[in-house]
Amino acid sequence: MANKYCLEKCIGRGNFGDVYKAACKRSGKVVAVKVVNLDESLEDMFFMVQEIQFLSLMRSPYIVQYLESFVENSNMWIIMEYCGGGSVADVLRYCKNFDENIAAYIIKYVLLGLSYLHKQKTVHRDVKLANVLVTTDGTIKLADFGVSGEMSFTTNKRSTFVGTPYWMAPEVIVHSKLGYNEKADIWSTGITTIELIKGDPPLADYDPMKILFKIPKQEPPLLTGDKYSDELKGFLEKCLVKNPRKRSSSTELLDHPFIGIAAEQQDFCKLLRRRRTSFLDKYRRRPRNPIKSDTGAGPLINWDFLSDGIHASALSDARLSPEGSGGLLSQNTPETAATTPASGRLVVLDNYGDLVHLCLERVKARASLITIGQSLDPLETLIKEIEDKHPGFCRAMVMEIVHVYSEVHHRKSE
Amino acid sequence: MANPKTPQELVRALTEQSSKLSSSLDNYKRYQDECGRYLKQIKVVIYGDDENEPQPELVAALSREILNSDCLYYLVYKLKHLDFDSRKDVVALFLTLLRRQVGSSVPAVGYLVNTKPEILVLLLKGPENDEVALACGQILRECIKYEDVNKYIIDHPFLWNYFRYMQSPVFEIATDSYTTFHDILTTHKKIVSDFLANNYDRFTTNINTLIQCDNYVTKRQSVRLLAELVLQRQNQYFLNKYFDDTNNLKLVMLLLSDKLKNLRIEGFHIFKFFVAKPKKSQKIQDILIRNRGNFLAFFESFDFSSFNDRNLIEERDYIIGEIEKLPAIERK
Numbered sequence: 001m002a003n004k005y006c007l008e009k010c011i012g013r014g015n016f017g018d019v020y021k022a023a024c025k026r027s028g029k030v031v032a033v034k035v036v037n038l039d040e041s042l043e044d045m046f047f048m049v050q051e052i053q054f055l056s057l058m059r060s061p062y063i064v065q066y067l068e069s070f071v072e073n074s075n076m077w078i079i080m081e082y083c084g085g086g087s088v089a090d091v092l093r094y095c096k097n098f099d100e101n102i103a104a105y106i107i108k109y110v111l112l113g114l115s116y117l118h119k120q121k122t123v124h125r126d127v128k129l130a131n132v133l134v135t136t137d138g139t140i141k142l143a144d145f146g147v148s149g150e151m152s153f154t155t156n157k158r159s160t161f162v163g164t165p166y167w168m169a170p171e172v173i174v175h176s177k178l179g180y181n182e183k184a185d186i187w188s189t190g191i192t193t194i195e196l197i198k199g200d201p202p203l204a205d206y207d208p209m210k211i212l213f214k215i216p217k218q219e220p221p222l223l224t225g226d227k228y229s230d231e232l233k234g235f236l237e238k239c240l241v242k243n244p245r246k247r248s249s250s251t252e253l254l255d256h257p258f259i260g261i262a263a264e265q266q267d268f269c270k271l272l273r274r275r276r277t278s279f280l281d282k283y284r285r286r287p288r289n290p291i292k293s294d295t296g297a298g299p300l301i302n303w304d305f306l307s308d309g310i311h312a313s314a315l316s317d318a319r320l321s322p323e324g325s326g327g328l329l330s331q332n333t334p335e336t337a338a339t340t341p342a343s344g345r346l347v348v349l350d351n352y353g354d355l356v357h358l359c360l361e362r363v364k365a366r367a368s369l370i371t372i373g374q375s376l377d378p379l380e381t382l383i384k385e386i387e388d389k390h391p392g393f394c395r396a397m398v399m400e401i402v403h404v405y406s407e408v409h410h411r412k413s414e
Numbered sequence: 415m416a417n418p419k420t421p422q423e424l425v426r427a428l429t430e431q432s433s434k435l436s437s438s439l440d441n442y443k444r445y446q447d448e449c450g451r452y453l454k455q456i457k458v459v460i461y462g463d464d465e466n467e468p469q470p471e472l473v474a475a476l477s478r479e480i481l482n483s484d485c486l487y488y489l490v491y492k493l494k495h496l497d498f499d500s501r502k503d504v505v506a507l508f509l510t511l512l513r514r515q516v517g518s519s520v521p522a523v524g525y526l527v528n529t530k531p532e533i534l535v536l537l538l539k540g541p542e543n544d545e546v547a548l549a550c551g552q553i554l555r556e557c558i559k560y561e562d563v564n565k566y567i568i569d570h571p572f573l574w575n576y577f578r579y580m581q582s583p584v585f586e587i588a589t590d591s592y593t594t595f596h597d598i599l600t601t602h603k604k605i606v607s608d609f610l611a612n613n614y615d616r617f618t619t620n621i622n623t624l625i626q627c628d629n630y631v632t633k634r635q636s637v638r639l640l641a642e643l644v645l646q647r648q649n650q651y652f653l654n655k656y657f658d659d660t661n662n663l664k665l666v667m668l669l670l671s672d673k674l675k676n677l678r679i680e681g682f683h684i685f686k687f688f689v690a691k692p693k694k695s696q697k698i699q700d701i702l703i704r705n706r707g708n709f710l711a712f713f714e715s716f717d718f719s720s721f722n723d724r725n726l727i728e729e730r731d732y733i734i735g736e737i738e739k740l741p742a743i744e745r746k
Contacts, residue, residue, distance in 0.1 A: 038630060038631065056586045069585045071631050076631070300672070301670070303671065
């Protein structure tokens with residue numbers, strides 16, 4: 001089944017599996033494939049199966065469409081609709097923030113997606129820009145409800161940290177899983193709106209664990225001041241209400257004046273074209289959990305079954321050793337076969353800003369005196385400022401260094 | 415047709431239109447839309463809408479009319495001709511009827527078992543059709559919460575098709591069939607115990623085939639189901655036969671030596687009973703003795719602590735103790 005699709009590159013990494021861009025070999029259709037290893041933890045598989053049954057019953061233009069799934073070795077392949085524009089969080093990284101009417105355009109489609117999910121009696125649980133995807137023609141779709149949405153709340157062995165809590169409604173933090181409903185998504189939509197306008201969710205500078213205490217205690221993070229329109233401020237007042245019963249529903253919010261100021265799809269497209277370089281096409285991430293294939297020889301132990309011939313047919317393909325050679329463990333012990341450490345534990349860089357930052361850190365580490373290292377700090381700040389003001393600066397710098405270096409290197413070797 | 419007003423008219427109109435549904439019709443789409451519209455209206459009667467609260471007497475009249483007609487039969491029979499959303503509405507309608515009590519009884523249960531068992535048969539065959547498999551599964555699982563329906567289903571010859579459905583290449587169908595089959599065999603203990611006792615050979619052969627299949631999910635699910643079944647005291651007769659059968663022990667031992675750690679652990683949860691059983695048959699005892707060293711090496715090399723389960727560690731230590739008590743034989 002897996003050879004029906006050709007994996008092109010990794011486009012996203014999650015705690016539970018990496019997402020690849022892929023093409024269906026027969027039709028050429030481009031899809032997104034999430035690959036999850038089911039043998040990592042004992043209960044994930046049963047959870048996953050439930051989630052996929054749920055996903056397969058969802059059909060709406062406002063959500064990323066589930067297509068099919070299958071099992072290959074101990075990996076689960078989940079095939080989803082591909083959104084060529086990446087996530088709105090990716091776009092935001094290069095725009096810094098959005099005008100209100102663009103924000104309203106995005107939130108309108110988030111609400112349409114939520115209103116479908118809520119009619120299906122489902123809570124998304126993880127509304128944030130990283131889970132709002134863009135197609136190549138600028139259509140907005142909700143993703144990652146179900147599988148990873150639910151899973152980001154579980155603290156099993158695989159996820160060493162809980163999903164970032166900046167978007168969490170107060171009642172989700174206080175009452176955990178049992179005591180909340182679809183209104184939790186509305187709070188997260190409010191936070192997501194702020195994320196669009198300001199570039200970050202409120203309290204983004206704080207440690208995620210401290211946030212867990214702050215959100216339930218403090219007043220809702222509304223926006224104030226003349227900088228923002230009344231429509232926006234009023235909209236947030238409807239979303240960011242601490243009592244979930246007094247919070248508006250997704251259908252009610254779709255009628256809010258803020259949604260009325262939404263830009264047209266073509267405006268958003270223009271912005272996408274202007275702001276985005278060829279970046280997304282070259283976007284490639286290193287998978288966190290490289291796909292493991294566990295094909296290979298038969299059982300790891302040469303069992304000694306009595307040669308009584310009973311039911312021998314049932315075991316014919318099990319490659320039993322002849323009687324007499326049993327009693328020894330094969331060279332290939334279970335442990336070496338199953339728990340090869342995942343090579344994806346390395347630091348993986350998402351963007352050139354991080355790359356430059358890391359290089360500077362390494363240069364600092366080389367410094368013979370701490371003070372020499374410290375003298376690099378202003379440079380670091382300066383680079384960050386330039387990158388913020390002119391996104392793409394770091395990328396250009398890295399590209400040029402690589403280019404010039406390889407040129408010089410090339411000439412030397414001639 | 416005039417717009418139906420009362421629940422009675424609504425049910426009659428839906429029954430009539432759905433019975434006519436067929437993809438060979440020229441105006442198929444129109445019939446399909448009409449059925450969809452009636453189903454939406456029925457939903458409003460049951461759940462109310464923005465303006466109206468549901469009215470109990472209307473819901474009662476609706477339920478009575480449905481259970482006095484062939485409405486449910488046609489809805490299931492023609493399910494594949496309904497559109498995606500309408501199929502969900504049919505599921506919702508079934509779920510409502512199956513939860514509706516009148517006095518101490520659920521009228522829908524008697525209707526399904528005695529009046530229209532054809533509906534249950536259609537539902538059982540659901541996984542044959544990709545389009546309706548999941549909807550049928552949802553309805554069926556709600557049905558078998560009632561012992562009478564569970565009994566009818568478990569004794570039906572079509573039940574055995576589920577061993578085939580669970581190996582369907584379509585992932586959702588395979589797993590949905592598993593969920594249904596699992597529920598059929600774990601919800602009402604008494605009828606399951608009778609079923610397993612009466613069908614030991616056929617059942618064991620079939621489940622053992624699943625355990626040996628290549629699909630990781632199917633394999634683990636079937637081992638898990640078996641582990642649940644052998645844990646039930648009520649299944650005593652089945653247990654005794656199962657744990658005396660050397661073929662079963664061999665298959666479980668092969669799970670212990672699988673490359674994948676979760677298959678090993680699922681296998682252990684059945685294997686432990688072979689070891690812990692007080693009166694073992696001679697053949698079982700012989701295999702255990704012959705592999706004493708293998709077992710000890712297995713427990714030595716397999717890291718149980720990574721599962722973070724204290725009970726599991728205790729069980730392992732107990733089993734190691736039992737295996738150490740086995741006579742160590744000299745090998746030639």
